[in-house]
Amino acid sequence: MKSIASAPAKIILFGEHFVVHGTKAILAAIDKRVTVTTTFTENKTIKVNSELGTIEVPISSSHEEVESEFRPFIFLANKMISQHPNVSGLEITIDSDIPIGVGLGSSSACCVAAAASIFGLFKEWLSEEILMVSIEAEKTIFPDTSGADCTVCTYGGMIEYPSIKKIDNTFDLNLLIANSMIPHSTKNSVEKVNKFKKNDEERFSQLCDLESRLIDEVIVDMKNNDVTTLGLKMSENQKYLEEIQVSNDTLRNMINSLNEISLGSKITGAGDGGCIIALVNDDNMDKVPALLGKDKKCFSAKIDTKGVV
Ligand code: PMV
Numbered sequence: 001m002k003s004i005a006s007a008p009a010k011i012i013l014f015g016e017h018f019v020v021h022g023t024k025a026i027l028a029a030i031d032k033r034v035t036v037t038t039t040f041t042e043n044k045t046i047k048v049n050s051e052l053g054t055i056e057v058p059i060s061s062s063h064e065e066v067e068s069e070f071r072p073f074i075f076l077a078n079k080m081i082s083q084h085p086n087v088s089g090l091e092i093t094i095d096s097d098i099p100i101g102v103g104l105g106s107s108s109a110c111c112v113a114a115a116a117s118i119f120g121l122f123k124e125w126l127s128e129e130i131l132m133v134s135i136e137a138e139k140t141i142f143p144d145t146s147g148a149d150c151t152v153c154t155y156g157g158m159i160e161y162p163s164i165k166k167i168d169n170t171f172d173l174n175l176l177i178a179n180s181m182i183p184h185s186t187k188n189s190v191e192k193v194n195k196f197k198k199n200d201e202e203r204f205s206q207l208c209d210l211e212s213r214l215i216d217e218v219i220v221d222m223k224n225n226d227v228t229t230l231g232l233k234m235s236e237n238q239k240y241l242e243e244i245q246v247s248n249d250t251l252r253n254m255i256n257s258l259n260e261i262s263l264g265s266k267i268t269g270a271g272d273g274g275c276i277i278a279l280v281n282d283d284n285m286d287k288v289p290a291l292l293g294k295d296k297k298c299f300s301a302k303i304d305t306k307g308v309v
Pocket of ligand 1: 102
């Protein structure tokens with residue numbers, strides 16, 4: 001028997017980092033997905049195959065005994081195996097078209113799809129359950145996660161977090177995603193922001209208030225299909241991200257290079273590398289590669305209304 005599940009990548013349109021400190025955020029699932037296939041085996045092991053490599057550990061192993069990138073899968077497998085002592089082995093295979101470590105939620109999408117695939121071998125699951133368990137799984141690598149990424153990967157579409165209210169985007173956002181090709185560590189960037197907060201609690205709290213206000217306004221702009229104002233607010237959000245020091249010269253140069261053709265642009269995800277997003281008119285899309293240079297990868301993304309399936 002085989003259980004197959006898939007989950008989408010994500011972008012954060014507004015509110016990364018501040019969301020870890022309790023502020024709202026707006027996220028969207030995009031049309032790149034990870035697929036996880038789980039099968040029973042007779043090998044008395046849990047085997048995980050991914051583009052990062054393969055591991056096979058005895059069925060009794062704890063997730064803490066394996067390298068961090070494999071921990072969520074062992075954690076999720078153990079959760080089910082502990083309730084079904086007759087299981088003699090599981091093989092989990094991950095196929096992904098989401099670039100790793102660049103702020104597109106690869107790790108969260110893997111946790112969500114793996115939870116659904118592994119649980120699906122044993123029972124029918126509900127999205128709420130998959131969300132809860134996938135956040136637990138992600139915490140085995142990144143204990144400070146806000147949970148926002150797993151939430152949008154589970155439900156799909158565009159959402160406000162933490163309320164999980166769906167935002168209907170009646171207009172077609174032309175979202176350009178450009179990868180700086182600098183891998184980042186979400187954990188390190190979040191720690192850096194924690195230090196910023198510790199050094200200047202007052203300014204950090206003002207920035208959280210500014211971010212909250214910006215997001216409230218953005219929700220109205222979206223309802224009014226006001227793409228121009230939305231773009232300006234993305235650039236405003238970028239100023240806050242600059243101030244908390246998760247930007248760098250490469251990301252700034254990318255954003256500046258797109259200025260003449262974009263309505264607005266910003267980092268998406270933890271920053272310090274990874275990706276930027278920009279609102280670009282369709283007519284200008286073909287100008288992007290020349291403006292960014294050959295060493296950056298870019299693609300246009302559509303919002304994926306489908307969450308975990
Ligand atoms: O770069 P990513 O995809 O790991 O996104 C991180 C988003 C943060 O707000 C920085 C952390 C979080 O848990 O929300």
